[in-house]
Amino acid sequence: MSKQELEVIGQDAARCPGLSTAPLDENQAADLAKVFKALGDPVRLRLMSMIASRGRGGEVCVCELTPAFDLSQPTISHHLKLLRQARLIDCERRGTWVYYWVLPGVLDKLAAFLTTTQPAGVTA
Amino acid sequence: MSKQELEVIGQDAARCPGLSTAPLDENQAADLAKVFKALGDPVRLRLMSMIASRGRGGEVCVCELTPAFDLSQPTISHHLKLLRQARLIDCERRGTWVYYWVLPGVLDKLAAFLTTTQPAGVTA
């Protein structure tokens, strides 16, 4: 855990079939809770939604996100940082502007984790 | 019982097709954020998992939940209350004991909300 980011959904999802499958151990719960906590703020949820609405490979410039809120620019920047640390989004600077996108697969993996009906082909 | 619970997933899910479908408005984001915030704590995630593992119609007595944690009994009771206020679980007193269960459909609706691939039959 040298870095601040977590890999929860990428790696843990393999040995963590689902919330309803079996009781989570402390480590799985701690990692996954960080992801849900990142989504547990209305501003961050809207940010995620605005970015995710662009679809696969879609990007959004920060200059489009910031004016959509009644919040200061540093606040939006802070929320974007938290979403990035939760490994939900990533960004790239391109000239003066910075573009954000949703990391591929994260949302669907999160959804699969919550689903109670057992997904068909899971190697348990 | 106070009426401070929310109905987010039950009613809003209808006019709120998905996180990636279109940018959420402030109200949708505020309501949904409360649900994710409820899941954004390791203790509450483990509680949810322990209860959800019982499957449809399954129940868990508080007396089974509390000793699974290194936390005081009031703390567990407090977390269960938050999960109940988020309309993720419900409970019933039966004699001396209190039993908790996952409200049917909530987890799958949450999962559908996160899924990026458009679900086939949305009317269900």
Add this chain to the structure above:
DNA sequence: GGCTTGTATTGACGTTCGTTGATGCAACCT
């Protein structure tokens, strides 16, 4: 170079959250 624009970081503030011991309440049992 210096100026301007877009974004991130810092430091500080008030608020919310997680936790606890103490207490209250409900249901059982003599």
Add this chain to the structure above:
DNA sequence: AGGTTGCATCAACGAACGTCAATACAAGCC
């Protein structure tokens, strides 16, 4: 009735969070 057990609520504490103004950084333009 009194005593006991299971769970919820209360009051209070430190820690974490969301927000902002000020500042710093990065890149383009004059």
